[in-house]
Amino acid sequence: MTKPKLHTPRKRFGQNFLQDEAIIGRIADAIHPQEDQHLVEIGPGQGALTEALITSQCRMDVVELDRDLTAGLLAAFSIYPKFKLHSADALKFDFASLSSGDIPLRIVGNLPYNISTPLIFRLLEFAPLIQDMHFMLQYEVVQRLAASPGSKLWGRLGIMAQYLCEVEHLFDVPPSAFFPPPKVQSAIVRLVPRQESPWPHCDPAQLKRVVQAAFAQRRKTLRNNLKGILDSDGIESLGLDPGCRSETLELIDFIHISNAIDG
Numbered sequence: 221m222t223k224p225k226l227h228t229p230r231k232r233f234g235q236n237f238l239q240d241e242a243i244i245g246r247i248a249d250a251i252h253p254q255e256d257q258h259l260v261e262i263g264p265g266q267g268a269l270t271e272a273l274i275t276s277q278c279r280m281d282v283v284e285l286d287r288d289l290t291a292g293l294l295a296a297f298s299i300y301p302k303f304k305l306h307s308a309d310a311l312k313f314d315f316a317s318l319s320s321g322d323i324p325l326r327i328v329g330n331l332p333y334n335i336s337t338p339l340i341f342r343l344l345e346f347a348p349l350i351q352d353m354h355f356m357l358q359y360e361v362v363q364r365l366a367a368s369p370g371s372k373l374w375g376r377l378g379i380m381a382q383y384l385c386e387v388e389h390l391f392d393v394p395p396s397a398f399f400p401p402p403k404v405q406s407a408i409v410r411l412v413p414r415q416e417s418p419w420p421h422c423d424p425a426q427l428k429r430v431v432q433a434a435f436a437q438r439r440k441t442l443r444n445n446l447k448g449i450l451d452s453d454g455i456e457s458l459g460l461d462p463g464c465r466s467e468t469l470e471l472i473d474f475i476h477i478s479n480a481i482d483g
């Protein structure tokens with residue numbers, strides 16, 4: 221295991237640094253970077269994951285918010301000609317600016333847990349430019365991403381992620397793999413944007429609005445949550461029960477609702 225270095229981890233930046241070499245190796249194996257690929261790491265921190273990936277000689281852009289980590293990252297990785305550090309907030313970062321035409325982006329990161337959900341929603345906006353994404357996340361967020369209809373965890377995040385990507389829960393990571401250890405269990409997830417969608421066409425922005433409304437109050441019926449968007453007759457015409465709860469609906473049902481509103 222690598223020893224924690226001198227930087228004092230900052231809670232407000234969600235800094236839990238990976239220190240378990242075996243876990244770092246498993247993540248790198250799952251990503252398996254190649255020299256002709258373009259990786260983008262969010263939150264490189266002290267470079268634990270960066271180091272395991274960049275030795276493949278891939279192009280590697282890293283986006284780090286904490287400027288106190290800049291000097292250490294540059295000292296460690298400037299020797300790699302295809303390494304570039306962006307001192308920026310990943311929530312506002314224009315990932316399209318990194319895209320160079322035919323080489324899709326491979327996004328990776330042990331994400332700061334306090335912003336992981338908005339960050340994933342933001343990255344989903346860039347899905348057409350992305351080959352795949354591998355993230356370390358709070359275990360529950362991975363469960364949400366991979367959730368199935370009928371589950372309490374089925375909602376906005378899982379529906380939008382599964383509409384745009386194939387989602388695979390790879391493996392779990394205990395708190396002891398980090399310094400300092402987080403209070404929660406973690407897991408690694410792989411998201412692969414769909415080249416050919418198995419779903420009927422729909423506008424993702426409209427789908428997102430529908431799902432947001434449908435889950436606004438979980439205990440309410442679909443009819444109540446969709447008030448002002450689609451009335452009971454409209455819901456019934458899609459073969460759905462207006463008295464049901466949104467968590468019982470399949471992804472395809474939300475697509476039909478979205479398209480009914482479009483029409």
Ligand SMILES: C[S@@+](CC[C@H](N)C(=O)[O-])C[C@H]1O[C@@H](n2cnc3c(N)ncnc32)[C@H](O)[C@@H]1O
Nearest residue numbers: 233236237238263264265285286309310330332
């Ligand atoms: C959980 S740590 C992971 C650090 C390192 N990758 C590791 O595995 O040891 C999260 C990292 O994201 C950085 N970070 C936090 N908020 C960020 C943001 N909005 N944009 C970019 N980086 C951010 C933190 O400073 C920290 O380095």
